[in-house]
Amino acid sequence: xxxxxxxxxRAWLATQAALPAGFRTGKAAFAFTPAEVPKxxxxxxxxxxxxxxxxxxxxxxxxxxxxxxxxxxxxxRLSAPQLGAIVVNNKISNVCAPGGVEAAERVCAExxxxxxxxxxxxxxxxxxxxxxRLPVEPMCGALPEAIAALQARSVLPAAxxxxxxxxxxxxxxxxxxxxxxVGIAKGAGMIEPxxxxxxxxxxxxxxxxxxxxxxxxxxxxxxxxxxxxxxxDQSTSDTVVLLASGRVPCEEAAAFDAAxxxxxxxxxxxxxxxxxxxxxxxxxxxxxxxxxxxxKAIGKSVINSPLMQCAICGNDPNxxxxxxxxxxxxxxxxxxxxxxxxxxxxxxxxxxxxxAFRIDPAVEARLSAYLKDAELYxxxxxxxxxxxxxxVTWPAHERTVEMTVDLARGRESFTVLxxxxxxxxxxxxxxxxx
Amino acid sequence: xxxxxxxxxRAWLATQAALPAGFRTGKAAFAFTPAEVPKxxxxxxxxxxxxxxxxxxxxxxxxxxxxxxxxxxxxxRLSAPQLGAIVVNNKISNVCAPGGVEAAERVCAExxxxxxxxxxxxxxxxxxxxxxRLPVEPMCGALPEAIAALQARSVLPAAxxxxxxxxxxxxxxxxxxxxxxVGIAKGAGMIEPxxxxxxxxxxxxxxxxxxxxxxxxxxxxxxxxxxxxxxxDQSTSDTVVLLASGRVPCEEAAAFDAAxxxxxxxxxxxxxxxxxxxxxxxxxxxxxxxxxxxxKAIGKSVINSPLMQCAICGNDPNxxxxxxxxxxxxxxxxxxxxxxxxxxxxxxxxxxxxxAFRIDPAVEARLSAYLKDAELYxxxxxxxxxxxxxxVTWPAHERTVEMTVDLARGRESFTVLxxxxxxxxxxxxxxxxx
Numbered sequence: 107x108x109x110x111x112x113x114x115x116r117a118w119l120a121t122q123a124a125l126p127a128g129f130r131t132g133k134a135a136f137a138f139t140p141a142e143v144p145k146x147x148x149x150x151x152x153x154x155x156x157x158x159x160x161x162x163x164x165x166x167x168x169x170x171x172x173x174x175x176x177x178x179x180x181x182x183r184l185s186a187p188q189l190g191a192i193v194v195n196n197k198i199s200n201v202c203a204p205g206g207v208e209a210a211e212r213v214c215a216e217x218x219x220x221x222x223x224x225x226x227x228x229x230x231x232x233x234x235x236x237x238x239r240l241p242v243e244p245m246c247g248a249l250p251e252a253i254a255a256l257q258a259r260s261v262l263p264a265a266x267x268x269x270x271x272x273x274x275x276x277x278x279x280x281x282x283x284x285x286x287x288v289g290i291a292k293g294a295g296m297i298e299p300x301x302x303x304x305x306x307x308x309x310x311x312x313x314x315x316x317x318x319x320x321x322x323x324x325x326x327x328x329x330x331x332x333x334x335x336x337x338x339d340q341s342t343s344d345t346v347v348l349l350a351s352g353r354v355p356c357e358e359a360a361a362f363d364a365a366x367x368x369x370x371x372x373x374x375x376x377x378x379x380x381x382x383x384x385x386x387x388x389x390x391x392x393x394x395x396x397x398x399x400x401x402k403a404i405g406k407s408v409i410n411s412p413l414m415q416c417a418i419c420g421n422d423p424n425x426x427x428x429x430x431x432x433x434x435x436x437x438x439x440x441x442x443x444x445x446x447x448x449x450x451x452x453x454x455x456x457x458x459x460x461x462a463f464r465i466d467p468a469v470e471a472r473l474s475a476y477l478k479d480a481e482l483y484x485x486x487x488x489x490x491x492x493x494x495x496x497x498v499t500w501p502a503h504e505r506t507v508e509m510t511v512d513l514a515r516g517r518e519s520f521t522v523l524x525x526x527x528x529x530x531x532x533x534x535x536x537x538x539x540x
Numbered sequence: 541x542x543x544x545x546x547x548x549x550r551a552w553l554a555t556q557a558a559l560p561a562g563f564r565t566g567k568a569a570f571a572f573t574p575a576e577v578p579k580x581x582x583x584x585x586x587x588x589x590x591x592x593x594x595x596x597x598x599x600x601x602x603x604x605x606x607x608x609x610x611x612x613x614x615x616x617r618l619s620a621p622q623l624g625a626i627v628v629n630n631k632i633s634n635v636c637a638p639g640g641v642e643a644a645e646r647v648c649a650e651x652x653x654x655x656x657x658x659x660x661x662x663x664x665x666x667x668x669x670x671x672x673r674l675p676v677e678p679m680c681g682a683l684p685e686a687i688a689a690l691q692a693r694s695v696l697p698a699a700x701x702x703x704x705x706x707x708x709x710x711x712x713x714x715x716x717x718x719x720x721x722v723g724i725a726k727g728a729g730m731i732e733p734x735x736x737x738x739x740x741x742x743x744x745x746x747x748x749x750x751x752x753x754x755x756x757x758x759x760x761x762x763x764x765x766x767x768x769x770x771x772x773d774q775s776t777s778d779t780v781v782l783l784a785s786g787r788v789p790c791e792e793a794a795a796f797d798a799a800x801x802x803x804x805x806x807x808x809x810x811x812x813x814x815x816x817x818x819x820x821x822x823x824x825x826x827x828x829x830x831x832x833x834x835x836k837a838i839g840k841s842v843i844n845s846p847l848m849q850c851a852i853c854g855n856d857p858n859x860x861x862x863x864x865x866x867x868x869x870x871x872x873x874x875x876x877x878x879x880x881x882x883x884x885x886x887x888x889x890x891x892x893x894x895x896a897f898r899i900d901p902a903v904e905a906r907l908s909a910y911l912k913d914a915e916l917y918x919x920x921x922x923x924x925x926x927x928x929x930x931x932v933t934w935p936a937h938e939r940t941v942e943m944t945v946d947l948a949r950g951r952e953s954f955t956v957l958x959x960x961x962x963x964x965x966x967x968x969x970x971x972x973x974x
Contacts, residue, residue, distance in 0.1 A: 142899060171879055172867030202863055204896045236860025237897040342864055412846075412961075416969030426670025429636055433606030445605055462638045463671040465576060487926060492919070492963075527846075529926075529966050535850035536962070 108503040115274065115500035122277045123262040126286050126311035128157050128351025131264035132255030134248040138241040140198070149197040151245055152267035153217065153252045154307060156351055159190030159227045162313075164320040166327050168344035174199050175206030176230040179214070180345060183229050189349060190223040192307060195245060196270050196292075197234040201342045209240040216246040220253050231345055233292060234270055261309070265290040268307075271534075273499045276376040280365035285312035285354030287365050291373040308369060313352035314362055322363045323348045329521070330370035378523050379501050383494075383531030385482050386418050387506040391521040395513050400440055401520035404511055407435035409524030418507060419526040421481065423473030425450065425457045425465065432511055447514035452476070453507070480505045485529060493537045494529040542937040549708065549934035556711040557696040560720050560745035562591050562785025565698035566689030568682040572675040574632070583631040585679055586701035587651065587686045588741060590785055593624035593661045596747075598754040600761055602778035608633050609640030610664040613648070614779060617663050623783060624661040626741060627651045629679060630704050630726075631668040643674040650680040654687050665779055667726055668704055695743070699724040702741075705968075707933045710810040714799035719746035719788030721799050725807040742803060747786040748796055756797045757782045763955070764804035812957050813935050817928075817965030819916050820852050821940040825955040829947050834874055835954035838945055841869035843958030852941060853960040855915065857907030859884065859891045859899065866945055881948035886910070887941070914939045919963060928967040 109115040125131065133152040140147055165184060167177045183189065193213055200206045214228035221228075232240065257263075265275035269292055276291040289308040314322070348366070356362050379387050390408045395401035408414060411431040417424035428450055436443050450458035453476040455469050483497040506523075543549040559565065567586040574581055599618060601611045617623065627647055634640045648662035655662075666674065691697075699709035703726055710725040723742040748756070782800070790796050813821050824842045829835035842848060845865040851858035862884055870877050884892035887910040889903050917931035940957075 143901070169871040169875070170864065170867040171869075171871035171875070171877070172863050173871075201860065202892070202896050236863065237899060342860075342867060412965075413969055416966055419966065420970035422970070426635065429606045429670065430604065433604040435605075437603040437605035437607075441603070441605070443605070458636070462636050465671060467577070485926070488922070492921060526970075527966065528970070529963055531846075532850055532853065532961065532963050532966060535847055536854035536856070536960075 109500050110502075112274070112500040119262060119265075119275060119277050120260070122279045123260040123265070123288070124279075124286075125258055125261050126288055126309050126351060127353035128311050129309050129349075130155050130157065130256040130258045131261060132252045132257065133263055133267035134251035134255065136244055136248045138244040140238050140241070142238050147197060149195055149241065149245070150267045151248045151252050152194040152264050153191060153249070153256065154194070154264055154309070154349075155191040155221060155253075155256055156189070156349065158351075159188035159223055160349060160351055161188050162316045162319055162350040162352060163189040164316070164323040164348040165229070165345065166323060168342060170342045170344075172202055172342050174201035174232060174342050175203070175210045176200055176232045177342070177345060178207055179210050179230050183226060186226045188224070188227050189229060190227040191217060191221055192229045192231055192347060192349075193217045193249075194231040194233075194268050195240070196268060198232060198238045198240055199234045199236050199342070200232040200240050201236040203237055203239045205239065209242050212242050213240070213245050213249075217249055217253070220249055229347065231347075233268065236342065261288050261290055264307075268292040273380050273496060274501070276373060276380065278369045278372040278376065280369045282312055282361050282365045283354070283357050285310060285356065287312070287362075287369050289369045289373050291377055308348040308366070309351075310348070310362075311351045311353040312356040312362055313354065314350045314356050314359070318359060319348055319350055322366050325363065326367045326370040330367065330374040375523060376501070378525055379482070379504075381525050382534045383496065383528040384525040385485070385528050385530070386477065386480050386526040387482075388418060388509065388524045388526065389506045389521060390509045390511065390524070391519065392511045392513065393519045394516055395518045395520070396443070396516035398518045398520050400443065401513075401518055402522065403439055404432055404435050404513075405520055405522030407431050408509065408511065409522045412527055415525070415527035418477060419528045421474055421477040423452060423457075423470060423477060425452065425463060428452070428509065429458060429463075443513070444515060445513070449512045449514070451510040451512070477507060480507045488529070488533070491537070494533040496530050543934050544936075546708070546934040553696060553699075553709060553711050554694070556713045557694040557699070557722070558713075558720075559692055559695050560722055560743050560785060561787035562745050563743050563783075564589050564591065564690040564692045565695060566686045566691065567697055567701035568685035568689065570678055570682045572678040574669075574672050574675070576672050581631060583629055583675070583679070584701045585682045585686050586628045586698050587683070587690065588626040588628070588698055588743070588783075589655060589687075589690055590624050590783065593622035593657055594783060594785060595622050596750045596753055596784040596786060597623040598750070598757040598782040599663070599779065600757060604778075606636055608635035608666060609637070609644045610634055610666045611779060612641055613644050613664050617660060620658075620660045622658070622661050623663060624657040625651060625655055626663045626665055626781060626783075627683075628665040628667075628702050629674070630702060632666060632672045632674055633668045633670050634666040634674050635670040637671055637673045639673065643676050646676050647674070647679050647683075651683055651687070654683055663781065665781075667702065695722050695724055698741075702726040707814050707930060708935070710807060710814065712803045712806040712810065714803050716746055716795050716799045717788070717791050719744060719790065721746070721796075721803050723803045723807050725811055742782040742800070743785070744783070744796075745785045745787040746790040746796055747788065748784045748790050748793070752793060753782055753784055756800050759797065760801045760804040764801065764808040809957060810935070812959055813916070813938075815959050816968045817930065817962040818959040819919070819962050819964070820911065820914050820960040821916075822852060822943065822958045822960065823940045823955060824943045824945065824958070825953065826945045826947065827953045828950055829952045829954070830877070830950035832952045832954050834877065835947075835952055836956065837873055838866055838869050838947075839954055839956030841865050842943065842945065843956045846961055849959070849961035852911060853962045855908055855911040857886060857904060857911060859886065859897060862886070862943065863892060863897075877947070878949060879947070883946045883948070885944040885946070911941060914941045922963070922967070925971070927971045928963040930964050
């Protein structure tokens, strides 16, 4: 898909956004003053509600050892009998703030009272500044408006409500028989330069029991959300939730699993494509590895190499950096792995085989053009304050830079999705002072 | 030390640069045309020669699984009976180029013939573009001039000869009784945007036997060169060599070891301070850890966090990112480590204790000023082509941003040295097209 304008992208999003049966979403925005920095701020509170609480839900959370309060509460909710609603706020992530768990529980309890469900049937979710306290009273004050706004037509208002500085909302869907899975994601974004958070909510009207949902979600996140990197920094708040309203019989479990994986993979790619300062999306496939773990480690080493990222930003087919990134991973982590049959491919060209490069001016020119073609936009000069801003605020196309590392030493493979490193990223995270 | 001008820094370098007894250096520069990219280029060939070959030498090399040809040859030289000279070229690193080992050996053989020593007493060393072939004939043609230029006064010409786009030469010395250790380093630099290489040569006139030299070097590199990161990308050519001419009796082995560590640590810090686009040097000390390996992993996670690096670039005391970087490492690698007693300190302030932040507007203002004070220079706006260049070409001061992670869970510690991530780094590695 290609989108020439933001309007074209919005029109396409509308085609994805119909809510599955049994779900409603609503939101409310309000002004408040953070306790830590006494200047005006705004927060949006988004409610995702089931018409009736469901025992069939699944969630996975960050492995960061300093998880946010909503993650601590969310892990407890996994053993709750039912889930009836999710309350999501942006602006403050409620991480390591004094009294964070109690604040999250108070918001849940108020939402539960208004929705007439159990307090432990409400899942809290927060994204934004780390360390600040949630404004519990204004949030509870905004809940009636958000709940009054609940509607069953479109997930798009919720996809917008959970954004911070995401450039655009992210919605993906898949049909499974008479039912569907609809997912929304909040990608790598900042309000002030603070830690980005990835939040994903997957809604389905298919009747899939809890145990199957949890196993399917665990399988789906590994090759999708666990296979992406914008900047190698893992949030304290990452959360993926899957809720089933059970309105539509699920005839075929395998079809559900496959559809869930498609939605997760598409949202994961959306998160990277909308990552901070991203101008190129890069996909590194590692094939014929002795194990998937080795393939993943090599793919991550390539995707997270700052020098590789900078070369791609500059449309520079700097294949020496690709060799370096493979070699540093193997040399340090898997020193016994034989690389003598390793081949490296970028786009149409095999650039390395039998331990030596295959380069000439024609290959160089072809690869430069290939990288240029995958660019989402050409950078604009910085503004008067020296700040670089992305030149488009929608996903102009879905092309990626494709790299393959073929180890010729086994049957396993893993594919990692990442991006380039740009002036726009530095501006997003260094040039704005909080 | 602080240097207000490049001249002040040069004057200080001259005080460091007297060669130990028994060594001479010389160099020659010449023009050539690379086979792969038919445009004019220049190379400097530097020779470091002993007055008489020595059995007492040590070297450590990169762990990258695609090492350069000089590293492959260098590993063989470790078992040679004696070493008499090192021949170093810049511009081309001789990595994964067809026939690379043979090319390196031909240059060594010609140098040996002119110096009247064995061919396997010459160590080759190369830095620059990955993948290109060495221009063997022009290099052999330049060797007589380099050897005719050998002089016994100063190591500074050699320190300059091995530079690529290093901003300045790096020389450090230590006295041990009547003898000395003098070291030079080539830091993270690019001519075209290709992989940076770290090369270090340590020369001493002290009589220290080979076995002791090798053990002492292995001990010295771990807390110095193995404890730094400019961009987490490991070169295919990293090399540290230590040569002893044996002219001065070594009275006390422990004093030699301590002096060697001081020189290595100072050169390692020089490499970071002159790293590409570096505006802040950052030191992260991890204390009271269950093991040095855990302390090192946490320190590396903090130092290599792109979001932490960007915050420091912007003089932004974004302590949420410090917590994130510690938490992602521990959560993924050491999930059983208890962080409940962990404290985090930046400069003068403890910012995190008992699982929660300690922040207020006064702390924020003090930390911003602290970061600003550690800045090497304020960025200049980009040029007409949008390229950012460092505002100073010498180390303006030796201040660092000091961070401490105290785990309160053991007796081990490790300190990692790194830097910020800046527009100047992106310009160095993306804006210049090769």
